Amino acid sequence: MRYSRRLDRIPPYLFAQIDRKIAEKKAQGVDVISFGVGDPDVPTPDGIVDRLCLEARKPENHRYPSYFGLPEFRLAASRWLERRFGVTVDPSCEMISLMGSKEGIAHMALAVLDPGDIALVPEPSYPVYAMGTLLAGAESHFLPLEASGGFLPDLEGISTDVLARAKILWLNYPNNPTGAVAEMDFFERAVEFSKRNDIILAHDNAYSEITYDGFVAPSVLQVDGARDVAVEFHSLSKTFNMTGWRIGFACGNSDIIDALGTIKTNIDSGIFNAVQLAGVEALDNRQQDVDRMVGIYRERRDLLVSLLTSLGWEPSRPLGSIYIWLKVPDGFDSVGFSEQVLDRAGVFFTPGNAYGPSGEGFVRLSLTVPDERVQEAIGRLEEVFKVG
Numbered sequence: 046m047r048y049s050r051r052l053d054r055i056p057p058y059l060f061a062q063i064d065r066k067i068a069e070k071k072a073q074g075v076d077v078i079s080f081g082v083g084d085p086d087v088p089t090p091d092g093i094v095d096r097l098c099l100e101a102r103k104p105e106n107h108r109y110p111s112y113f114g115l116p117e118f119r120l121a122a123s124r125w126l127e128r129r130f131g132v133t134v135d136p137s138c139e140m141i142s143l144m145g146s147k148e149g150i151a152h153m154a155l156a157v158l159d160p161g162d163i164a165l166v167p168e169p170s171y172p173v174y175a176m177g178t179l180l181a182g183a184e185s186h187f188l189p190l191e192a193s194g195g196f197l198p199d200l201e202g203i204s205t206d207v208l209a210r211a212k213i214l215w216l217n218y219p220n221n222p223t224g225a226v227a228e229m230d231f232f233e234r235a236v237e238f239s240k241r242n243d244i245i246l247a248h249d250n251a252y253s254e255i256t257y258d259g260f261v262a263p264s265v266l267q268v269d270g271a272r273d274v275a276v277e278f279h280s281l282s283k284t285f286n287m288t289g290w291r292i293g294f295a296c297g298n299s300d301i302i303d304a305l306g307t308i309k310t311n312i313d314s315g316i317f318n319a320v321q322l323a324g325v326e327a328l329d330n331r332q333q334d335v336d337r338m339v340g341i342y343r344e345r346r347d348l349l350v351s352l353l354t355s356l357g358w359e360p361s362r363p364l365g366s367i368y369i370w371l372k373v374p375d376g377f378d379s380v381g382f383s384e385q386v387l388d389r390a391g392v393f394f395t396p397g398n399a400y401g402p403s404g405e406g407f408v409r410l411s412l413t414v415p416d417e418r419v420q421e422a423i424g425r426l427e428e429v430f431k432v433g
């Protein structure tokens with residue numbers, strides 16, 4: 046059998062290697078505590094599950110859903126954007142439902158890029174921006190995110206040759222994996238840059254609701270005129286502990302939304318109506334659950350940051366996202382340090398270079414580990430790594 050050349054372009058998946066390593070440890074009887082995957086450990090709030098059960102029983106919800114999302118869902122999402130960011134979006138043409146934002150992000154590449162085109166992709170980053178680009182037959186031009194630059198890309202340093210072929214700029218703040226946040230003035234500069242260079246600005250705002258210490262994450266659509274060039278991706282996954290439900294939405298420039306819709310109508314047939322109506326319940330009525338989750342993540346962040354600091358290591362203290370970005374101690378690289386922690390303490394941190402070459406020298410810890418396991422991991426790390 047022969048497969049597409051496209052598959053040959055997909056690099057070996059570092060996460061598969063990592064899974065193997067963890068599986069080996071488990072097979073040896075080690076009770077591994079993994080800070081790897083960013084998948085909320087706390088269940089979806091009851092009110093959302095109850096609404097799903099109610100709606101799942103209604104025969105009218107059993108048929109094919111609307112391609113662009115139920116009007117009720119798009120209205121709820123636009124009400125939420127208005128309440129949260131003061132942004133008004135027309136739910137009939139500036140919004141589309143997504144089967145999780147990952148799906149929309151990957152399909153954006155098919156809507157925008159042809160072979161020979163360039164996507165401007167920050168790194169380290171969520172892998173889907175670059176993988177979508179690759180599957181569309183286009184190229185990623187990587188923009189390194191470095192601690193010295195606040196993990197923001199240097200847009201003005203991009204060469205004119207690259208800009209001439211660039212069609213889309215990806216951004217993601219609060220950021221996975223670095224936990225960095227961006228202020229409004231950065232988004233203003235990004236919108237101006239995108240307009241000047243005739244580039245689509247795609248902002249992945251999956252962690253907009255998970256912020257700490259008074260920081261409130263902006264939407265790119267709050268920038269005046271952003272709608273000329275920008276779309277924003279939102280996800281209910283992390284906000285409402287709904288990763289398994291597969292629901293999110295994209296909003297912004299109506300032509301870009303329409304282009305994404307054209308790809309999607311030919312590939313998927315929308316989200317189960319009952320899930321969309323449960324999404325309406327989440328967006329309209331579940332702010333108290335979001336606040337409770339943010340409180341839980343903040344406590345875990347504080348516990349881990351103080352432990353890691355006491356071990357002489359240098360963790361970030363993120364203002365957003367569910368990730369701590371930890372600089373590896375001198376003498377280690379990312380994979381070496383991750384292996385050391387796994388071998389000696391049975392604790393797993395993801396090597397930073399899994400997210401791009403500029404992630405070398407860091408590991409990522411996800412805060413989605415239950416409290417008692419966080420305590421257990423802290424005990425083990427203290428025992429093994431405490432100096433003096």
Ligand SMILES: Cc1ncc(COP(=O)(O)O)c(C=O)c1O
Nearest residue numbers: 145146147171221251280282293
């Ligand atoms: C930055 C970022 N964007 C998007 C997603 C995808 O979320 P979902 O497809 O569950 O909406 C994730 C998931 O980890 C993420 O970290």
